[in-house]
Amino acid sequence: AQTVTQSQPEMSVQEAETVTLSCTYDTSESDYYLFWYKQPPSRQMILVIRQEAYKQQNATENRFSVNFQKAAKSFSLKISDSQLGDAAMYFCAYYNTNAGKSTFGDGTTLTVKP
Amino acid sequence: DVKVTQSSRYLVKRTGEKVFLECVQDMDHENMFWYRQDPGLGLRLIYFSYDVKMKEKGDIPEGYSVSREKKERFSLILESASTNQTSMYLCASSIPAGTDPYEQYFGPGTRLTVT
Numbered sequence: 001a002q003t004v005t006q007s008q009p010e011m012s013v014q015e016a017e018t019v020t021l022s023c024t025y026d027t028s029e030s031d032y033y034l035f036w037y038k039q040p041p042s043r044q045m046i047l048v049i050r051q052e053a054y055k056q057q058n059a060t061e062n063r064f065s066v067n068f069q070k071a072a073k074s075f076s077l078k079i080s081d082s083q084l085g086d087a088a089m090y091f092c093a094y095y096n097t098n099a100g101k102s103t104f105g106d107g108t109t110l111t112v113k114p
Numbered sequence: 115d116v117k118v119t120q121s122s123r124y125l126v127k128r129t130g131e132k133v134f135l136e137c138v139q140d141m142d143h144e145n146m147f148w149y150r151q152d153p154g155l156g157l158r159l160i161y162f163s164y165d166v167k168m169k170e171k172g173d174i175p176e177g178y179s180v181s182r183e184k185k186e187r188f189s190l191i192l193e194s195a196s197t198n199q200t201s202m203y204l205c206a207s208s209i210p211a212g213t214d215p216y217e218q219y220f221g222p223g224t225r226l227t228v229t
Contacts, residue, residue: 009154033216044118045204045220091156095216100145100164101172102218106156 002027004094006105013082014113020067021077021108023092033095034068034075035102040088048090051075079110087112117141118221120205126227133192135224137205144210146188147218148172148180151202163188164210195228202226 003026013019025034036048051059051068059066063083067076079086092105121136139146144165149157149172159172161180169180177199181189188207192199202225206218 004156006156035217037220044222045206047217050217097216100210101147101159101162103159104149104157106154 002029002094002096002103004092004103004105006092006108008108009106010109010111012111012113013079013086015082015084017082018078018080019082019110021079021090021092021110023075023077023105025073025075025092025094025103027073027094027096029096029098031097033097034066035093035095036064036066036075036077037091037093037104038086038088039091039107040085045091049077082112084112084114086110118205118207118219120203120221120224122224123222124225124227126229127192127195128229129196131192131195131228133195133226133228135190135192135203135205135226137188137190137207137221138186139188139205139207139219140186141207141219142185143207143219144185145208146182147206147208148178148188148190149204149206150174151204151223157204160190195226197228200226200228 032053034051038048039045049061063080089107093102095102118139147162148160163182179191205221208218
């Protein structure tokens with residue numbers, strides 16, 4: 001079974017600084033997708049960024065980028081120029097394309113200090 | 115925009131009651147999911163459904179059942195609520211497996227308290 005590990009329950013960053021959230025996963029599959037989701041306080045979970053396992057190039061979405069290391073099964077999220085609105089719980093998720101379902105990590109709560 | 119709605123944001127029920135949590139999506143998605151979210155445990159999959167009248171057990175199905183009579187609606191049922199089912203319940207939907215982009219769209223969640 002696939003597992004997803006987020007080793008940092010809590011992180012904090014100063015506004016305008018950069019922070020990296022870590023995620024590792026375990027799988028024997030070769031075809032899968034990885035996601036980072038953001039859950040702001042009392043608000044709906046939304047997609048931040050996604051990565052196809054077959055793509056070597058790291059995904060980027062504005063201030064959000066990933067460092068995808070397939071051999072190491074590592075998928076970290078970098079947030080640049082952190083903003084107060086980035087404060088949220090972030091979940092790393094692995095999607096099994098064969099099973100059609102996702103496995104989520106335990107989440108990392110990010111605090112942004114003004 | 116995809117919209118996933120859940121019938122209640124907050125719900126308080128008594129032990130032994132039968133509880134229905136409703137989820138509706140408006141984007142004609144085939145796949146729908148029910149998760150529970152607990153501190154330090156992330157999201158755990160309870161049940162999911164690929165199509166009307168189809169259901170699959172997730173990782174923690176015990177004590178729960180589901181119903182999908184219409185494509186847009188996926189209901190989670192607690193047959194006899196217990197205090198250990200106090201949790202945040204999240205519904206999500208997505209397009210079918212094998213069809214990019216695979217991401218899930220979430221509802222706002224229902225915080226259920228069983229006393």
